[in-house]
Amino acid sequence: MIRVRFAPSPTGNLHIGGARTALFNWLYARAKDGKFILRIEDTDQHRSRKEYLDEILQSLSWLGFNWDEIYFQIQRLDIYRAYAQRLLKDGRAYLAASQQTEEGSSQPLQEAIVFRVHPQRVRINDLIHGQIEFDTSVIKDQVLIKSDGTPTYNFACVVDDATMQITHVIRGDDHISNTPKQILLYKALGFRIPEFAHLPLILSKSGGRLSKRTGATAISQFRQMGFLPEALVNYLLLLGWSPGENREIIDIKEAARLFDITNANKTAATFDMDKINWINNQYIKGYSIEKLVDLLMPMLRQRFPRTQSYYSDRQKLQGLVKLYQGRINTLGDLLEWADFFFTDEINVDPAAAQRYLSQDLSSEFSLFLERIEKLEHFEVATIEKAFRELIVELNISSRQLIHPIRVALTGKTVGPGLFDVIFYLGKEVTRIRLSRWIKKGS
RNA sequence: GACCCCAUCGUCUAGCCCGGUUCAGGACAAGAGCUUUUCAAGCUCUCGGCACGGGUUCAAAUCCCGUUGGGGUCGCCA
Numbered sequence: 001m002i003r004v005r006f007a008p009s010p011t012g013n014l015h016i017g018g019a020r021t022a023l024f025n026w027l028y029a030r031a032k033d034g035k036f037i038l039r040i041e042d043t044d045q046h047r048s049r050k051e052y053l054d055e056i057l058q059s060l061s062w063l064g065f066n067w068d069e070i071y072f073q074i075q076r077l078d079i080y081r082a083y084a085q086r087l088l089k090d091g092r093a094y095l096a097a098s099q100q101t102e103e104g105s106s107q108p109l110q111e112a113i114v115f116r117v118h119p120q121r122v123r124i125n126d127l128i129h130g131q132i133e134f135d136t137s138v139i140k141d142q143v144l145i146k147s148d149g150t151p152t153y154n155f156a157c158v159v160d161d162a163t164m165q166i167t168h169v170i171r172g173d174d175h176i177s178n179t180p181k182q183i184l185l186y187k188a189l190g191f192r193i194p195e196f197a198h199l200p201l202i203l204s205k206s207g208g209r210l211s212k213r214t215g216a217t218a219i220s221q222f223r224q225m226g227f228l229p230e231a232l233v234n235y236l237l238l239l240g241w242s243p244g245e246n247r248e249i250i251d252i253k254e255a256a257r258l259f260d261i262t263n264a265n266k267t268a269a270t271f272d273m274d275k276i277n278w279i280n281n282q283y284i285k286g287y288s289i290e291k292l293v294d295l296l297m298p299m300l301r302q303r304f305p306r307t308q309s310y311y312s313d314r315q316k317l318q319g320l321v322k323l324y325q326g327r328i329n330t331l332g333d334l335l336e337w338a339d340f341f342f343t344d345e346i347n348v349d350p351a352a353a354q355r356y357l358s359q360d361l362s363s364e365f366s367l368f369l370e371r372i373e374k375l376e377h378f379e380v381a382t383i384e385k386a387f388r389e390l391i392v393e394l395n396i397s398s399r400q401l402i403h404p405i406r407v408a409l410t411g412k413t414v415g416p417g418l419f420d421v422i423f424y425l426g427k428e429v430t431r432i433r434l435s436r437w438i439k440k441g442s
Numbered sequence: 443g444a445c446c447c448c449a450u451c452g453u454c455u456a457g458c459c460c461g462g463u464u465c466a467g468g469a470c471a472a473g474a475g476c477u478u479u480u481c482a483a484g485c486u487c488u489c490g491g492c493a494c495g496g497g498u499u500c501a502a503a504u505c506c507c508g509u510u511g512g513g514g515u516c517g518c519c520a
Contacts, residue, residue: 246455
């Protein structure tokens with residue numbers, strides 16, 4: 001039975017890198033009909049926070065990575081201490097005076113338990129990288145239990161992976177240099193050594209580690225921006241693995257069928273916002289309008305709390321969302337690009353105003369408004385008909401009038417078809433906004 | 443600095459393990475065109491890559507060595 005684990009520490013949000021590690025573990029478990037175990041590495045009591053734990057759990061659930069078992073290291077301190085005592089008794093470890101003193105008190109802490117590292121060659125057989133050899137003479141003796149009684153990362157990790165019967169340790173490349181230290185511990189404790197698979201790191205555009213400074217990193221941020229979980233998972237999947245046959249859009253079920261950890265890439269990948277935007281766009285196109293409206297509703301209410309009419313008229317909202325479904329990359333784009341439907345505070349882009357509204361169009365706007373007002377059935381088709389008739393009479397091209405009207409109504413030079421926009425805006429709003437550009441007396 | 447990992451278009455990748463079927467395929471981005479009611483959608487096209495140097499071989503993106511470049515780790519953090 002395959003058993004894998006994801007072991008986040010609640011000292012920060014679940015970020016892109018962690019999510020990718022979680023994904024590959026989860027996928028491997030599903031592909032091999034194994035178990036996916038979640039282990040919270042919360043031994044650092046100063047930095048661990050409940051908010052982070054909640055955030056991590058929520059993000060994992062949102063992405064769809066359900067776990068079969070969950071453990072908290074803070075509840076297992078006795079286990080680590082017992083194993084450390086054993087190494088002490090066997091002479092594999094020794095006590096060392098604390099190098100720290102408790103703040104504000106001269107009370108010394110208890111002694112730390114330190115593992116003796118003997119020089120030897122350690123070979124790991126990585127499922128992704130192949131054989132990697134280390135000379136442990138460059139590794140210092142390792143602290144097992146700190147002066148405050150809690151275990152160090154490498155020790156807790158080994159004890160847990162062994163006692164939780166983890167068969168495959170799938171984690172980031174940055175842990176490669178921890179692996180020889182851990183193997184020494186496995187051997188000293190008489191544990192069976194699991195398989196290792198070290199995934200390449202995800203780099204930021206500038207080449208270094210992904211960090212807050214280089215853009216969005218937390219999964220929760222992506223959710224807020226209006227990315228869909230399926231899209232995020234699909235993108236993460238492509239970062240370091242390929243289903244082959246030039247396929248890019250692949251759902252998680254299909255991926256689980258094809259996935260194997262040994263096919264994972266060994267080269268670090270750069271996170272690309274353009275591509276994830278494109279993938280999200282693909283998934284938005286595939287979503288039903290119903291689902292999109294469900295997701296959008298709370299976002300819109302929060303952003304435009306004063307616009308009540310739309311939220312009660314679901315039919316109208318659906319029509320409106322449909323206008324944007326094909327063009328937005330994120331749900332957040334809709335809030336931005338379609339803002340003029342939900343607020344009267346439209347900002348007309350100065351360059352656009354200069355280009356399309358510098359010329360006096362009072363009479364054209366007035367005439368167009370007159371026709372609109374007279375319409376018996378206010379529909380997209382009738383609006384267009386009225387417009388077409390008008391430009392024939394005025395002997396101008398449609399674009400000469402369409403662009404100025406769009407800018408006056410929406411503040412933007414791009415958007416859905418103008419007649420759709422007018423229809424969803426309604427007669428009243430159209431009149432008010434066009435009137436602003438009609439000089440008195442015309 | 444020491445140790446370790448990595449190296450195909452700007453980016454993600456297919457091909458590499460099992461050398462010839464590849465003047466290296468796809469996607470994103472970029473550029474051009476079409477659409478003409480705009481584009482931030484759609485369609486068509488274009489640009490662009492095996493890091494470098496040595497081997498091995500009839501033949502190397504593919505195997506070996508080195509160089510260079512990038513990344514990671516060196517905590518009583520995880």
